[in-house]
Amino acid sequence: MTTPDNRMAQEAREAPSAVARQQRALAEPLARLVARLRERPPQVAVTCARGSSAHAATFGKHLLERHLGLPVAAAAPSIASVYHRSLRLEGQLFLAISQSGGSNDLIELAASARRAGAVTACIVNETASALAAQCEFALPMEAGPELAVPATKTFISSLAALARLVALWSEDAALTAALPRLPERLAAAAELDWSALVGAFARAGSLVAIGRGPTLAIAREAALKLKETSNLHAEAFSSAEFLHGPVSLVSSLYPVLMLTPQDEAAPGMRALAADLRRKGAALLTTDDASEAATHLPTLASDHAELDAICLIQSFYGVVARLAAARGADVDRPRHLQKVTRTR
Incomplete structure (x- = not known):
């Protein structure tokens, strides 16, 4: 869609090759x-997990x-790390996700889970990290x-790794067959024109991103990136949870980004989109079947x-x-650093 002119955009475009590499x-x-x-x-x-990795964990949960x-x-x-209590995890799966593998609280919980007898695994970019050593x-x-x-290719790589784990464990033929096509599709997705989002969000004070099923994690990640890169307050909800209170916020001044999954959850998302249009929402959607005025193109x-x-x-x-x-400058987001170490 555009020529990358900053580090974040350049790294995001490296995601397809990273996903291709990880198969081996x-x-x-x-x-x-x-x-x-x-x-x-x-x-x-x-x-x-924390941050973008926590959103990857949401995808893994689905x-x-x-x-x-x-x-x-x-x-x-x-x-x-703070309360020094162990969890009863003997024989259960403990799965940590971290780009750096350097956050103390994740490391301490992984060590505690292993002592408790859990099967401990981590998805990490730094395989020589302390977190990897504890799993x-x-x-x-x-x-x-x-x-x-802001994480980009590590988030996408985490999602792909989770999909590979589940495809192998569940022996799901359709997911297994689709994974080799993912790098090429990611490269094609990077070329789609989502510039309508700029006009809709440039002057917004706050907005909401909505997903369901496999797109809930995507909505959460999109909301985080808007905070990190544009200093824009954004919240994320499942389409079901949005109706339990937050729908009261809807107005023409409150943009809504709907990331509609292409599965059984789509009809419910379309019904919500129609309801939001009736309420006067400024709606952007990835669903071509929606009657919303602004559609973001998808593969x-x-x-x-x-x-x-x-x-x-x-x-x-x-x-x-x-x-x-x-x-704002995406390569110098205010108050943030690449590796956040918490306890």
Whole structure:
């Protein structure tokens, strides 16, 4: 869509090659992990992540629950790092996700989970990190160096790694077949013109991003990126949760970004879109079947869960332009640093 002129945009465009690389890098550790999980199937999975990685964990929750029927809960790292309490996780799956693998609270919870007898795994870009050392299975993102403060290719690589894990574990033929097509589709998604988003959001004071199923994680990541890069307050909700109160915020001055999945959740999203139009919302949607005035272009559907990953690739392609329109610099976001270390 545009020629990258900043570090964030350049790195976002490296996502397709990173996803292509990781297939080989993940083959052996994924095979070992899945063999272990099949030997003694866990009854629950616990995720541990912060920031964009926490949104990746949301995507993993959808995949694991839908394809394997495995309940997934997000752990609070402070239980170990601040309150020094261990969790009863013997035989269960503990899955941490981190670009740097350097956040103390994630490291301490991973160590605690391993002592408790959990099957500990992490998806990391830095395989020599302290987090990787604390986990029995380290799954490399293979994103390569990411220097921009806002994560892009590491987020996409995390989603792809989660899809590979679930495809192998569940033996889902459709997901397995679609994964080799993902790098090419990501490259195509990067070229789609989402510039309508700039005009709609450039002067906004606040907005909402809505998803469901595989696109809830995408909505959360989009909202975070708007905060990080454009100093724009954005919240994310599932389409169902939005109706439980936040819908009261809707007006012509409150833009709504709807990231509609190409699966069984789509009809409900379309019904919500129609209701929001009647309420006078300033609505942007990725759904061609919607009657909203502003549609953001998408690729023809291939596999609903991998289609969702392509949506964030298209979003990354325009977010730097929006930041510039709002007078912000995506390569120097205020108050942020690349690696955040918390306890």
